[in-house]
Amino acid sequence: MPVAERANLEGLTFWVKTFGCQMNFHESERVSGLLEAEGLMPVGTPDEADVCVFMTCCVREKADTHLAGQVSAMTSAPAPPSGRRIVAIGGCIAQRDAENVRAAMPRADIAFGTQAIPRLPGLIERALGQKPGTLIVDVEEPYDAFSADLPQHRTDMWRAWVPIMYGCNNFCTYCVVPYVRGRERSRPAAEILAECERVVTSGAREICLLGQNVNSYGHDLENAPSFAELLAEVAKTGADRVRFTSSHPKDLTEETLQVMARTPQVMPHLHLAAQSGSDRILAAMGRRYGRDDYLALARRAHEVVDGLALTTDLIVGFPGETEEDFRATLDLVGEADLQGAFTFIYSKRAGTKAASMPDQVPGEIAHERLERLAEAIRDVSAKAHASLVGTSVEVLVEGPSKRDEGVLVGHSPQNFTVHFPASAGRGARELTGRIVDVDVEEARSFYVRGHVRGEPR
Ligand code: SF4
Known part of the structure; x- marks a missing residue:
């Protein structure tokens, strides 16, 4: 259990900017909770803040680009009332490549990794005693701390994200998550249920269970319930609505679909990341399922869960993707009866297997495919929305x-x-x-x- 480091930061102000996935948004709530517990006050704009924290994401390239721009804008921003502004870079980018932070963001004072959140107050205190831009790096492993044990400042009182596990064991060839967040570690069920009860008591009506691959929950614990059993228990904690994300097709079970079907509190929405509709590309991505497996699962989910909305993630322009592979992805959208999708252009991530694969797809082809895919997604979403008219x-x-x-x-x-x-x-x-x-x-x-x-x- 991480012990938050105490520091003397009473009266300073802070502002947090988050990029990327829901896990990052959740961790930002923990950062805010921790800083408030240390006596810092949240403010609405970076200009008013003594401490600016950027929670970064290295999965989506756009987030990288926006980050560098925003950090450099801090340089020209007026100094805060205390006269000294600390810029702290957290999340995956800091964890993966602190040296890159030093080079790309020379104004940054702190690079803290995904495991260093509890130590942030102490890092800020150290940075205050140093010259601006002297980067303090804390990206220590092993990955054994849960930020869920820290205080939390929820952005919405009516909705709570509750992490059930951290990390990932899958090593999809394009993804950095196993490198920056470590292997799967599940939280004990009793702790998760106690947190769910706590957030419901404090006003949350919706709980979203979070994990990189929630369906493999508990595989690393002895006598842990399955994810389906956990979901059924969470539904009894008093929340009106329970959701979960993300699901990996190779681990989604019939038992989970059955719990969704019979538990009114579990919402009829399943986000099941397909990534591609081509067997060849799925194999190159290391996803460990094929197109037919995904389609069979999608069919079964629609059969079992009444009124289910199925959404997905799709990547275009993965190395070696041909027009034929791309068409298989395009066809999957209709065949799987999807109601929506997040679409991405493959982006090379240093240290991943896919980064050194031959036949990287030229940018203009990838953009053209993204546009065609986005149009197909717009069509299915519009159809799903049209079916609600009159209801x-x-x-x-x-x-x-x-x-x-x-x-x-x-x-x-x-x-x-x-x-x-x-x-x-x-x-x-x-x-x-x-x-x-x-x-x-x-x-x-x-x-x-x-x-x-x-x-x-
Ligand atoms: S399942 Fe694959 S894409 Fe998802 S976090 Fe794990 S390695 Fe990354």
Whole structure:
């Protein structure tokens, strides 16, 4: 269990910027909780902050690029009231390549790895005593600490991410996660259930169980429940909604589908990463399932779980991908009856097997394929949204739309985004965190719109 390092940072202000996956967002909540416990105060903009923390992601290239830009913008930003700003780079990029942080972000003061979160207060205290830009590096292994044991500042009171395991054993040939987050370590079930009960008591209505590969939960523990058994227990802790991510097709079990089918609290949404529809590319990616396995699983999931929405991740431009391979991916979208997908262009990650594979696909071809795939995904999403028109969906309200304060946003059980107009006495203040029924009147590519009917719950 990590013991947070004590430091004397009382009265300083901090700001955290997160890139990448939900695990990173969750860890940012732990960073915020830890810094608040040390007496630092959160602020809304980097300009006001004495300590700026960037939680980085090296899975998505765009995140890398945005990060370097933002850190360099810190250099020209006015100094905070204390006169000294500490810039700390955490997450995968720091863990993978602290030297790169030194070269690409000379203004950074701290590079702290995925295991160093509990030590962050002490690192900040040390950095305050050093010249600006003298990089302190803490990327120590082994990977045995759980940031879940640290205090947490939840971004949304009505939704909680609860990590059930860290790391990954799969070594897909394009992925750095096993290198930057270590091998799979599951949290004991009793600890997970106690945390779920705690977050429900503190107001969470939705719990999302997190792990790089949740379906292999417990394989590293003695007498641990299966993931399906754990899911069924979490559903009894009082949350209105339970979700989970991510699922690997080779580990998703019939038992999990059965728990989803018979447990009303477990939402009918499954995010099952296919990555490609081509057997040749799946083998080169080291995914350990084939196209037919994925399709059979998708069919079975739709059969077992009533009203299931199935979404996925797809990569285009993996080394050696031909037009024929790409078409197999394109066809998978319809054949698997997908309702949505995140699409990515393959991006070379240093240290992975795929980075040294021959036949890297030229950028313009990969972009052209991404565009065609995105169009196919837009079509299936639009179809899924159109099928909701004329129905009523339960929505957990998340707050106002970023673009229009007069519109409230939430998600349906299938995880579709739902918009509806706020009205007198039924604005963000009254409805955020409540569950409402929305009569769907209109479908768009990325969301549906409607009106609230009846009383919020
Ligand atoms: S399953 Fe593959 S893609 Fe997912 S985290 Fe593990 S190695 Fe990476």
